[in-house]
Amino acid sequence: MTAAMTFNEPTERVQLRSAVAALAAEYGSDYYRARAREGAYLTDLWRAAGGLGYLGVNIPEEYGGGGGGIGDLAAVLEELSAAGCPTLMMVVSPAICGTVLSRFGTDAQRRRWLPGLATGETIMAFAITEPDAGSNAHNITTTARRDGGGWVLDGRKTFISGVDVADAVLVVGRVQDESTGRLSAALFTVPTDTPGFEARPIEMDLVSPDHQFQLFLDDVRLPDDALVGDPDAGLLQLFAGLNPERIMAASLATGSARHALERAVAYAKDRKVWRDTPIGAHQGLAHPLAQVKIELEQARLMTQHAALRYDAGDDAGAGEAANMAKYAAAEACVHAVDQAVQTLGGNGLASEYGLGAAIAAARLARIAPVSREMVLNYVAQQSLGLPKSY
Known part of the structure; x- marks a missing residue:
């Protein structure tokens, strides 16, 4: 006996959409455009959505989230966007960074980052694109090397969203295997106040509250636990x-x-x-x-x-x-x-x-x-x- 196919969303998600739409209607496109023209972020809306648990619906419950999936978080962003308040930081902070840390972070990393990502009190950016790499991730030149009990990160990134509102950046770099010399992809959590970390805004014709940045990583020293997961599974x-x-x-x-x-x-x-x-x-x-x-x-x-x-x-x-x-x-x-x-x-x-x-x-x-x-x-x-x- 085969199960019936359905195209109806679960009742809980339908209710989530309705609640998010009601919140977003209190702000709307006029609010979005005003904040964008001011060069400011959607801080009021972000805090309100985080306080109601909407930003962390995909984060595991034991770390303060809703325990749902990416489908639930996607529904939240669709409703915010439909109300005229799209924000790239929902794509980046709870979706990319929250997902990677939930699936591959150590328990200590999850305890440190996920509760804040779930409430929106912590915002994390994501840095993969480089000036000379573009869509070719194999050409990434940002590298991390072992130094005592930690890491030293060097490189450059471009078109990184929301660094001005982020507490940390999940940086994609490459680590060299000491025995083979092979370079493999690795991810590091880099607080934005780390010495050697510099962000420069990119002037854009696009008027948006989500700003773009170049990152310069010059001898950025990180603790051992800045590495997320296993470099061999990067x-x-x-x-x-x-x-x-x-x-x-x-x-x-x-x-x-x-x-x-x-x-x-x-x-x-x-x-x-x-x-x-x-x-x-x-x-x-x-x-x-x-x-x-x-x-x-x-x-x-x-x-x-x-x-x-x-x-x-x-x-x-x-x-x-x-x-x-x-x-x-x-x-x-x-x-x-x-x-x-x-x-x-x-x-x-x-x-x-x-x-x-x-x-x-x-x-x-x-x-x-x-x-x-x-x-x-x-x-x-x-x-x-x-x-x-x-």
Whole structure:
């Protein structure tokens, strides 16, 4: 006898979505844009969400979290984004860093970091990208070497989100095996006040409360327990964080697409140009908006599917699904924002409606945290078995 397939989310997650949506509605896109223009972070919303337990729904209960999965955390971010308050730090702090520490950290590391990540009182950034590595993690040159009872870290990172609000950064580096000379990936927790750690802001045309930084690691001395897990399992640990990253990025994009679509539909129902007929009655606008709705729902289903596979412990299947979800969600978000601007006409670029700033943010979804081209490479090689092109 086979079990019935269902596409309905658990009751607890539906209730979580409703509660998060109610909180986010108290802030909304006006709050988000105001904080972004001020160059400030969404601190009030972050603290409120953390205090209610929403930021730590995926953290184990014994460390102060909700004991749920990445699907629950993704639902939180989607609802915040749908209300006009997307934040990259949810992708980074509880999703990537929280997941890696939960799965691979020592008990001491979990006790130190996870309770704060669960409440939002501690924020952790994630540093993998380098100026000369980009999407090729094999070219990472940040290295860590043994020095007495600790480590010395040297290197450079770029486009690292939220270092200005972070207490620590989970840094991806390379460690040399003393017997073989082989370099392997390793992850280190680096408090941002560590001597030798320097963060410089990157000036961006994108107006966002999540700021980007270059990191300079010059003779950064760390204790032995800064190393997370086993350096021989560094790649496994890394991908354990990158699959949730893609799922969360997809949720941010689908939430942002929902926000843009809702703005466009409301305007199309109200705006009248010819007689007393709303512009939404005309197929030239109605059909493109309907197409956006279809693409959005397809992306949401793929994202929920990816989260389900990850939470079931299917890392291989989750990798394929997470990449597909991220691709679909990014495309849906770009299309949704573009069509929303087109629906509003000149008002689509007026600050009052907040869609102009969303153009650049939506475009970012195609680039980060993994480009659409690298997703297509992954699917071509891993899903279709085609030869590697690089």
